[in-house]
Amino acid sequence: MQKSLLLLSIVLLFANLSFAAEPDRLYEQANTAFAARNYKEAKGLFEKYLILFPDGKDRTKVQYFLGESSYQLNQFQNAIDAFNVVVRCYPDDPLAIDAQNRIGDSYQRLGRTGEALKAYQKVAEKHPHTQQAEYANYSISWLKNPDLKLKPKIHLLPDVQMQLAKEAFARKEYEKAKVEFENFLHSFPDHEMAPYARIQVAECHYHLGRYAEAIPNYQKALTNYPENLYRDYAQYSIGWCYYRLGNLKEALEAFKRLAREFPKSRYLASLEGLSDEIKGKIQLKEAEELYNEAQDNYKRGNLALAYQELERLINEYPQSPYVPEAKIKLAEIKSALHPEAEKLYKEASKLHQGRDYEGAIEKYRWIISGYPSSEYAKLASKALALIVEEMIESEAAILWSKAEKAVDEGRREEAGNRYQEIIERYPTSSFGKKARERFNEILLIFEEKEAEKMYQLALGHLREERFQQAIGEFEKIILTYPKSRYIEPAKKGIVEARRALFELQAKRGYEIANEYYRLKDYNRALDEFQKVLEGYPGTPYAGKAKAAIDQISKIFLDKESEDVYNLARRYYSEGQLDKSFKEFQRLIDEYPESQYREAAVEAMAKISKEMVNEVAKELYDRGRGYQKNGDYALAIEEYEILLKRHPSSYWAPYAQYARTECFYTGYSDYRRAQAEWLKMVDTFPTHELSPHALYHVGECYEKLKEWEKAKATYKRLVEEYPESMYGKGELAQFIRAFLTSSQEGMKD
Structure with a gap:
C-alpha cells in the first residue's frame, strides 16, 4: 500500500513536469487573442486554462484577464465574479488591487453606484499613496460630487475618459461634461471618437444657452473631421444656434446649406415649415426697414422716392402690419405730386411735337416711374407707345428704300438681307408685309440652288459609305427646303442610307461586344450584346448576340452563387452564424444547380451544431460559476x-x-x-x-x-x-x- 502511494506521488510529480509546456502554450494563445481584441476567443482560452491547470503558475494573471475579457464584452456581472476570485484567492498579488478597482468600474457600468463606491473605497483605504488609490479617489469624487468640475489627475484610458464624459452629459451636468469631453480631445486628439467629442462640446454650450460659443465648435466638427458621421447634425445645429441668437438670415442660410450638402439627412424632415417661418420673420423685418426709409425720404422732401418705396412695400409685403399706414401716407403724397407731373407732361409733349424723341421719351418715363398714380402717367404711357410707332415706321421706310434700290441694281442677296431685317425688326410696320412677299420671291431662287448642292453632297457621302453624314444632308434638304423638287429623292436616299447604316452598326456593335467577351469583361459585353439584340432586330447579328447573352448569363449565375457562398463563409468566419445560415439557405434555394450546393448543405449542418454549442456554452458557464462558488x-x-x-x-x-x-x-x-x-x-x-x-x-x-x-x-x-x-x-x-x-x- 505504501509502495503504491509512493509510486503514485512520483507519477504525479512527473505529470506536472510534462504539463509545464502545455499551460505555457495555452496561456500564450489566450494572451495573443486578448492583444488582438478578440475578447470572446480570449475568454474561452482563459477558462480552458483554469479547467485544465487550476494550479498553473500563471493562474492569477489568467483569472484577472478572464475578468478583463468579460468587461470588454460588456458582461459586467461575469467580470465582477472573475475579479472577486482574484481579490479573494490572491489578496497579496499586485493584480488584486487592480481587480478591486475593476469591480468598482463594473458596478458603475451596471448603474449600481453604491456598490461601486464601496469597491473604490476598499482600494483607497487599504492601499493609500498608490496610483490605484488615486484612480479610486478620483472615481469616488466623481460619483459623490455631481456638481463638481473635475479634471482627471491621472491619464485615463480613452474608453474610461469617454464614459466619464457621457455619464455627466446623461445626468445633464453640461459644464462638467464639457470639461471631460475637452479633456478627451486634449489627451486623444486622433482617436476615432474625437469628432463625437467635439460635437458634444458644442452640445454642452448649446444646452447651457451659449449659442455663440457652440457655433465654432460645430464648425470645427465640420472642417476638422470631413469624414465623420456627425457632419449633417453639426450643420443642422449651427442653423439652430443662429436662430436662437436672432440672426435669421444666417439661420436660413445654414439650413439651406444642410439641404444642399446633405440632401439625404434625416434632420431635413424636422425643418419642414420652419424655413417658411424664418422667411416670414425676415420679410417682416425688411418691410419695417422699407417703411422707415420711406418715412425718412418723406421727411426730407423726396416725395417721388418715398412714393416708390411705399408702393413697393404694399406690393411686395401685402401681409405686413405697415401696409395700412403706408396706404394712408401714399394718398397724401399722391395729392402733392400732381402739379409736378403736369409740368413734366407739357414739356415732354412739346419735345414730341418737335420730333425730339429722345428728350420726350426721357420725360415721359420719368412721369411713369415718379408719379405712377397720377392721370399723367397713363397719358405718358400712350405717348410713349405713339413715339415707338412713329420711330418704327420711319426706320422701316429707310430700310425699304435701300432694299428696293438693291433690287433695281441686281444686288439680290443684299436686297434679301434688307427685307429680312424689316421683317425681323419692324413686323408691325406698314412695310412688314410687303417686305415678306419680296423676300419670299428672292428666297425661292436661292433655296433651289442650295438644295441641289446639298443633294449632290449627300450622294457623295452615300457612295463613300458615310451613311450618317448622308442622312444628315438628306434631312437638311427636307427640313430647310420643303418646297424644293429634291424632297422626294432625299426621302428615298434616307431610306437607303438608314438600311445600310443599320446593318453596319449591328456588325460594329457585335464586334465591340465580342471583344469585351474575349477580354472577359462580361458586364460590358452583356450590355453591348443587349444593345445589338434590342437595337438591331432582324439582322443576323441579333441572333448571334442572343446566343452570347445566354452564355454570359450562365457565367454570371455561377459567379453569383460563388459570391453568395463566399458571403456566407465570411459571415461564418465573423461569428455571425444566423446570417451565414440564411446565405447558405439562399444559395440552395436560388441556385439549385450550383457547384457549391453540396458544400452549403454541409455548412448548414455544421452551423446548426455550432448554434446549439452557444446555448450549451451559456449553461456550462453558469455551472462553472456555481462550481467556483461551492454551489455544487x-x-x-x-x-x-x-x-x-x-x-x-x-x-x-x-x-x-x-x-x-x-x-x-x-x-x-x-x-x-x-x-x-x-x-x-x-x-x-x-x-x-x-x-x-x-x-x-x-x-x-x-x-x-x-x-x-x-x-x-x-x-x-x-x-x-x-x-x-x-x-x-x-x-x-x-x-x-x-x-x-x-x-x-x-x-x-
Whole structure:
C-alpha cells in the first residue's frame, strides 16, 4: 500500500513536469487573442486554462484577464465574479488591487453606484499613496460630487475618459461634461471618437444657452473631421444656434446649406415649415426697414422716392402690419405730386411735337416711374407707345428704300438681307408685309440652288459609305427646303442610307461586344450584346448576340452563387452564424444547380451544431460559476440540463467532466465520480479530456482501495491513449513501472 502511494506521488510529480509546456502554450494563445481584441476567443482560452491547470503558475494573471475579457464584452456581472476570485484567492498579488478597482468600474457600468463606491473605497483605504488609490479617489469624487468640475489627475484610458464624459452629459451636468469631453480631445486628439467629442462640446454650450460659443465648435466638427458621421447634425445645429441668437438670415442660410450638402439627412424632415417661418420673420423685418426709409425720404422732401418705396412695400409685403399706414401716407403724397407731373407732361409733349424723341421719351418715363398714380402717367404711357410707332415706321421706310434700290441694281442677296431685317425688326410696320412677299420671291431662287448642292453632297457621302453624314444632308434638304423638287429623292436616299447604316452598326456593335467577351469583361459585353439584340432586330447579328447573352448569363449565375457562398463563409468566419445560415439557405434555394450546393448543405449542418454549442456554452458557464462558488448542487443541475438537451454539443464532454469533479471534490463521492468519469471515457473516447478522466477513474479506485481495478484502469490508459502524456515519455515509463511493481506486490 505504501509502495503504491509512493509510486503514485512520483507519477504525479512527473505529470506536472510534462504539463509545464502545455499551460505555457495555452496561456500564450489566450494572451495573443486578448492583444488582438478578440475578447470572446480570449475568454474561452482563459477558462480552458483554469479547467485544465487550476494550479498553473500563471493562474492569477489568467483569472484577472478572464475578468478583463468579460468587461470588454460588456458582461459586467461575469467580470465582477472573475475579479472577486482574484481579490479573494490572491489578496497579496499586485493584480488584486487592480481587480478591486475593476469591480468598482463594473458596478458603475451596471448603474449600481453604491456598490461601486464601496469597491473604490476598499482600494483607497487599504492601499493609500498608490496610483490605484488615486484612480479610486478620483472615481469616488466623481460619483459623490455631481456638481463638481473635475479634471482627471491621472491619464485615463480613452474608453474610461469617454464614459466619464457621457455619464455627466446623461445626468445633464453640461459644464462638467464639457470639461471631460475637452479633456478627451486634449489627451486623444486622433482617436476615432474625437469628432463625437467635439460635437458634444458644442452640445454642452448649446444646452447651457451659449449659442455663440457652440457655433465654432460645430464648425470645427465640420472642417476638422470631413469624414465623420456627425457632419449633417453639426450643420443642422449651427442653423439652430443662429436662430436662437436672432440672426435669421444666417439661420436660413445654414439650413439651406444642410439641404444642399446633405440632401439625404434625416434632420431635413424636422425643418419642414420652419424655413417658411424664418422667411416670414425676415420679410417682416425688411418691410419695417422699407417703411422707415420711406418715412425718412418723406421727411426730407423726396416725395417721388418715398412714393416708390411705399408702393413697393404694399406690393411686395401685402401681409405686413405697415401696409395700412403706408396706404394712408401714399394718398397724401399722391395729392402733392400732381402739379409736378403736369409740368413734366407739357414739356415732354412739346419735345414730341418737335420730333425730339429722345428728350420726350426721357420725360415721359420719368412721369411713369415718379408719379405712377397720377392721370399723367397713363397719358405718358400712350405717348410713349405713339413715339415707338412713329420711330418704327420711319426706320422701316429707310430700310425699304435701300432694299428696293438693291433690287433695281441686281444686288439680290443684299436686297434679301434688307427685307429680312424689316421683317425681323419692324413686323408691325406698314412695310412688314410687303417686305415678306419680296423676300419670299428672292428666297425661292436661292433655296433651289442650295438644295441641289446639298443633294449632290449627300450622294457623295452615300457612295463613300458615310451613311450618317448622308442622312444628315438628306434631312437638311427636307427640313430647310420643303418646297424644293429634291424632297422626294432625299426621302428615298434616307431610306437607303438608314438600311445600310443599320446593318453596319449591328456588325460594329457585335464586334465591340465580342471583344469585351474575349477580354472577359462580361458586364460590358452583356450590355453591348443587349444593345445589338434590342437595337438591331432582324439582322443576323441579333441572333448571334442572343446566343452570347445566354452564355454570359450562365457565367454570371455561377459567379453569383460563388459570391453568395463566399458571403456566407465570411459571415461564418465573423461569428455571425444566423446570417451565414440564411446565405447558405439562399444559395440552395436560388441556385439549385450550383457547384457549391453540396458544400452549403454541409455548412448548414455544421452551423446548426455550432448554434446549439452557444446555448450549451451559456449553461456550462453558469455551472462553472456555481462550481467556483461551492454551489455544487446547482452546478450539477446546470451540467445535467446541458447533457440532457445538448448531448452532442461541443460543451457536453466538458460538462460531463466538470459534473464529475463536483462529485469528486464537492462530495468526495468517489464511487459516483469513478462511474461518471468512466462514462465520459466511453461516451467521448476521442475527446482531449478523456485521458485525464480515465486517469481519475484509477485515482478513484485507489481512494476506494480497489487496487486491481486501479491497476487495470492505468493499464487501459496506457494502451488506449498511447499518444497522450500518459502513453509516451517519462510519465508513461513511470506508469508502466508502477503497474509492474503493483503486479509483483499482488503476487506477494
